[in-house]
Amino acid sequence: MLERIATHARDLLAANDSEVYLVDASGERLRAIVALGAYAAEIKATTLRLGEGIVGSVALTGEAEMVNDAARDPRSIKIPATPDESESILCTPLRFKNRLQGVMTVVRTAGQAGFRPADLEFFKALAGQAAIAIENARLYAAEHDRASELARTLEQQRELDRLKNEFIQNISHELRTPLASLKALVETLRDGALDDPPAAQRFLDRVEDEVDVMAQIVQELLDLSRTESGQAPLQLKSTAVADFIVPPAQRLQPQAERARLTLNIELPGDLPPVLADCERLSQVVTNLVHNAIKFTPAGGTITVSAFANPDEVTVFVRDTGIGIPADDLPRIFERFYKADRARSGGGTGLGLAIARHVIQAHGGRIWAESVEGSGSTFWFTLPTASAALATS
Ligand SMILES: Nc1ncnc2c1ncn2[C@@H]1O[C@H](COP(=O)(O)OP(=O)(O)OP(=O)(O)O)[C@@H](O)[C@H]1O
Ligand SMILES: [Mg+2]
Structure with missing residues (x-):
């Protein structure tokens, strides 16, 4: 023109x-x-x-x-x-x-x-x-x-909607499973099992297990949404590494023994303190050790250990379990992702998603290595208290 x-x-x-x-x-x-x-x-x-x-x-x-x-x-x-x-x-x-x-x-x-x-x-x-x-x-x-700006925003909005729908479908599915067993258990009790006290006791134990599963799903959902929306700010303090490794591992010791697994804690004595929210990290360690117990057949060994690098401490949880297929490995930190639904038993697939959020919020990294059939190792790093304070 x-x-x-x-x-x-x-x-x-x-x-x-x-x-x-x-x-x-x-x-x-x-x-x-x-x-x-x-x-x-x-x-x-x-x-x-x-x-x-x-x-x-x-x-x-x-x-x-x-x-x-x-x-x-x-x-x-x-x-x-x-x-x-x-x-x-x-x-x-x-x-x-x-x-x-x-x-x-x-x-x-x-x-x-x-x-x-x-x-x-x-x-x-x-x-x-x-x-x-x-x-x-x-x-x-x-x-x-x-x-073009509007088109981009619309595209992002659609993606968010899609993720949200997927999320809701997953939750509904995960809650329906324990609900269905509860319904069946209650019906069995009503249809006569109540008159057989030892059987009734067994059914009530199962009811309690299913209620625990649902309570855990709800707790994890709340944790995840609080972490993701930043509503649960970390309470960071200079913390000894043993403080968030030893208590959760010991708490799981009886469960490991029931599953006939050896659970070893091997911490060097001279680890530097890290800047950490002890409670949230205990939750991460609990999930990693609990996963190791769930996915390791009887007779296996689980090791929880840590070592220091300059500026950071690396923690790892190693098992001799079933391992994770290479195709699934990059995805296990996603919400609700389970490598093998048939084998994974009672779990929502949220544990690792929460763990990743918590570790990243600490300025650390988390990842897994695994050989299918021979075991997995989950690693995470945390900045030492002195390194974290120097950069903040
Ligand atoms: N130590 C392990 N060995 C083999 N597979 C594992 C191990 N840890 C995790 N996985 C795989 O990664 C998936 C996701 O783990 P994650 O902890 O997020 O969920 P979950 O344990 O199934 O459920 P939740 O932790 O929410 O109760 C598991 O379902 C399993 O397939
Ligand atoms: Mg888990």
């Missing part, structure tokens, strides 16, 4: 060249986006400061000018690689609602007659059209940006 107006101006004013310069984003420089003459490439490669040359000067004063014999004008500057010949120039600012958009010129090269005042008036009228064209292009570009 601008090129059409410039061509029109050049032809109607019997000129050799016409140029349109626009103010760049900084508001301080002019760059030619249209140049129709022999040296178009050179002109387009040059930027002018406001005030520089006749073009820059018109941009600054806002007054259209007619300069016949421009070479003698003291403001004249030479564009590199263009010939040094005298020319006649009409030059007018382009403005929309008092906002400077740029400058338009027409040029007659040496040997042609100079312009007349009527030419300048006509040129100013053309410049008004150019200004409207520039404003329209700007509005269109802004509208286009806004539309």
Whole structure:
């Protein structure tokens, strides 16, 4: 459009060249986006400061000018690689609602007659059209940006909706399983098992187990949502590593023994303290050890240990269990992800998602290594108290 107006101006004013310069984003420089003459490439490669040359000067004063014999004008500057010949120039600012958009010129090269005042008036009228064209292009570009922005937001919103739906489906599924067994247990009790006290006792124990499973799911959901929404800020204190490893591991010792597993705690005595929320980390260790117990067949060994690196302590929980298929390994930290639903028994698949949140909130990393059939090791790192304090 601008090129059409410039061509029109050049032809109607019997000129050799016409140029349109626009103010760049900084508001301080002019760059030619249209140049129709022999040296178009050179002109387009040059930027002018406001005030520089006749073009820059018109941009600054806002007054259209007619300069016949421009070479003698003291403001004249030479564009590199263009010939040094005298020319006649009409030059007018382009403005929309008092906002400077740029400058338009027409040029007659040496040997042609100079312009007349009527030419300048006509040129100013053309410049008004150019200004409207520039404003329209700007509005269109802004509208286009806004539309793409909206499309992006909408896409993100859809993805969030999808995740939320998936999440709700998973929760419903996980709650339905213990509910179905509760229903069956209660029916069995009502249908006569109550009259057989030893059987009734067994059924009540199962009822209690199922209620525990549901309570744990609800507790984990609450933990996860509190951690993810940042509602449960960490209570960070300089903490001995043993404080969040020994008590949870000892608490699980009876469960390990029932499963005929050896549970070893091997902590070096000289570990530096870490900056930690002891309760949240105990929860992480509990889940890792509990997983190791669930996924290790009788006779196996579970080791909980830690070592110090410069600036961080690495904790690991190793088992000699069933391991995790390589395909599942990258996904086990996702909410509700279970490597093998058939084998994974009572669990919601939230434990590792929570663990990852807690460790990352501490500025640490968590990951797993596993060989299917021979065991898994879960690692996490925590900054030492001195390193954490030095960077905060
Ligand atoms: N030590 C392990 N050995 C083998 N597989 C494991 C081990 N730890 C975790 N997994 C796999 O990763 C999955 C996710 O573990 P996560 O702790 O998140 O969930 P869960 O133990 O199934 O349920 P929850 O912890 O919520 O009760 C498990 O279901 C299991 O498939
Ligand atoms: Mg778990």
